[in-house]
Amino acid sequence: MYFNGIYHEFYQYNLNGPIFGDIVWGHSVSTDLVNWIGLEPALVRDTPSDIDGCWTGSVTILPGGKPIIIYTGGDIDQNQAQNIAFPKNRSDPYLREWIKADNNPVLRPDEPGMNSIEFRDPTTGWIGPDGLWRMAVGGELNGYSAALLYKSEDFLNWTKVDHPLYSHNGSNMWECPDFFAVLPGNNAGLDLSAAIPQGAKHALKMSVDSVDKYMIGVYDLHRDAFVPDNVVDDRRLWLRIDYGTFYASKSFFDSNKNRRIIWGWSRETDSPSDDLAKGWAGLHTIPRTIWLAGDGKQLLQWPVEEIESLRTNEINHQGLELNKGDLFEIKEVDAFQHCGEAGASVPGGIGPFGLVILASDNMDEHTEVYFRVYKSQEKYMVLMCSDLRRSSLRPDLEKPAYGGFFEFDLEKERKISLRTLIDRSAVESFGGGGRVCITSRVYPAVLADVGSAHIYAFNNGSATVRVPQLSAWTMRKAQVNVEKGWSAI
Template sequence: MRSQTLWEARKYEEAFGKAISLQERPGFHLSPRTGWMNDPNGFSWHDGKYHMFYQYHPYDSHWGPMHWGHAVSTDLLHWEYLPAALAPDEIYDRDGCFSGSAITLPDGRQLLMYTGVVKERQANGGYNEVQAQCLAVGDGVDYVKYDKNPVLDEKDIPEGGSRFDFRDPKMWREEDGTYRCIIGNRPADGSGQILLFESPDGYAWHYKKVLAANHNRFGKMWECPDFFPLDGKWVLLTSPQDMLPSGFEYHNGNGTLCLIGAYDREAEEFTEETDQSIDYGIDFYAPQTVLTPDGRRVMIGWMQNWDTCNHRRTHDEAWFGQMSLPRELSIKNGRLYQTPVRELEEMRRDRVSYQGVTVSGTIRLEGVRGRRVDMEVTVRPEEGCDLYRKFAIRLAQNDLYHTSLSFRPGESVLKVDRKFSGSRRAIIHQRRSKVNHRGGELKLRIILDRFSVEAFVNDGEQVLSAVLYTDQEADGISFLADGTVNIDVVKYDLV
């Protein structure tokens, strides 16, 4: 039986999505068809295309009852909208279809696993969300919810685990044909844990063990987990709520955490070795990865932060929220490295190059401007001069506006600052990150799209992401030095 709720959402998004012109959207970052977007869901390769589902409220550009939006791509940069895949239309998910994942079954169909939410009245008169895991199966466009949903609920949670914080399943298929999934949960200590479940067929699931426990080290509840092998190690990604800063790590409150370690597949034991933030900028949360057909591990996150959702273009915009640039992942020297997906290079046009430019004060370079830009900058001290005190790049700039990336080698600190980007709200507009440099030499690759900047440091050792809602006419780029620096710049337009 066709769902009236889903039919109405599809009808609405088709009509109102058409009203948003391509120029009003990011050029190569996925945004919602209409309305609100948050976490990426079901990021997968299926039937010759990349599929990205997303947390979606089509009727408003603010958070609301969660649906699953749906888009497909062949290159991870140009997306085609498909009809909404899921709507909150069953007794077990009537208050929302929360985050989850997707895999292709041996029979060629696509299986979705998501968290169904039901609000329950509590003794104090308030409401809590009871969360359980549900399935839907389909052909890549239309999906039918499983008649035995939910497949995992409170009876499948280990003792002390909360049924109100039990969400975001990430599935995979093992080499022997069986299935595993991990799910975020809140244990009795009030922090977070990642639970491991297994299934012979993708439909009948049972609890296996706690794969990783927070013990109140990194924030509280751990959301949106992902788990995969990479360069001889295993990587657990998760998004903890309510993190406390540790030096220059974990400044985002609702932040991101990468744990790198070893995984004994026989015992299904994960041993942590190192931890780090995933993104050091202002806007990044809830990433998911996919294994590409050519064997790359690619990650996309929600390029937004729960604490900055009031940072908007206007009060009545037709869409809100966008995904990050797809990033190829690798491990070097025990760290997670991220580089822009190589498909981006196909979009490069009109190369402009400068080598060995001396900067003292402020300069502009002919041909270096734009709001859809891929720019590589290397900064180093000028030979024969003292170490410079500060170097900065101003982007999306005119007489009124700019956003800056500034580096102080004496402190080894790189800062993104968008307080002059056109915001009328005193929310989070700066983030500092400790970066590595060699005697003041630093390498940056800066990707600008219409509504964002992402800065990749030292060939992907760190990334800082931020959304920008500056008028598109502000397309200037300038370089500033307190002291004297020598820079190389290679800039492309992205078309």
């Protein structure tokens, strides 16, 4: 959340080491979304309703500037319920201490058909036209996946609405649901509790099958239900927030700059013994601005502008032409199946072209981020890939080839943008202005320092690729959780 000039990030954290379990709410604060101060945990496991863990939840800012946390707690039998916490001292700019409500848990899965161990991750609350608060909770109802809907007058006493916000007959419950309003073609954010402008759409995001998926539709105020623009029964075909290692994302409305920001969790893809050696496991992606494309069909994402404050030593090339087989070094600085079967070395018509990054001197280790352009009837489709299969000589790593498609008007647009952020083991790539995003985790074995790695632009397609602008920067280290003495990454 953004509150009184400070950004707060709460996260799932194990005080006892880089392994799963003993989950509390970690808490870090920032004024710029780049440099962070680590604080004491905001919530710890110390009551009967959260002794098994203080699991995911949300913060809502009530009228009068009153932040309130609602989170999932697990009891000794792993039954899940929703709990409330308030700041102990709202005059503390960092809101270091939080007090749990006396009547916790405020919400139990005690209605027929509900699964008591699959009931978690409440969304940020919003106010409806009747003045009542609403929130959605991920759950399993009569064997269906659902974003369960609840109402409240005071945010303390909740009543279940007789139908979900939305449900699906899939058997895997939806974790970390998110629900927010978006305006086609406008990258400004919308506060769901404020008046929603005419023409706005709504996005319903859920974490399922180890990835984050979403639907675009409308919020029917009379029915109190989300209605997708396109109903797709096969959830494998739902839209993706990110096509790589990215899960359990959460967005918030940033009143500071009138935008909606989304974060995702990227898990480690090396081994548990590596995590113990590092002393940490899992990271959060760079905060992204998220908005709805002009055609109203998909969400777009882009790194927040603040990250550019870390840029130094710009390298700039203009007017490059890359012919088949060209490799241009940038110095000093189901789509899955398609990407796997036709790697960057397999020539095509328009593409593959893109970047080779984190490359060792002899190219034994390298990661490829690239495009292929396909003609599909009267339109073009672009396949974006992040191929990790040769990213490391270590045999014990996950090294997949990630990929996602997006539509592209080649005759009208002519240019395809690619932006890639590289930070040690994290590679975040944004293609086509944020139409496809891929987060990858790579662990080169022979590169002692990322600064010694090579970056190349390449083209292995028969068509010449012209690069009107190619820029690269060295990035300074952000200060991450400095009060705890943790090293910057």
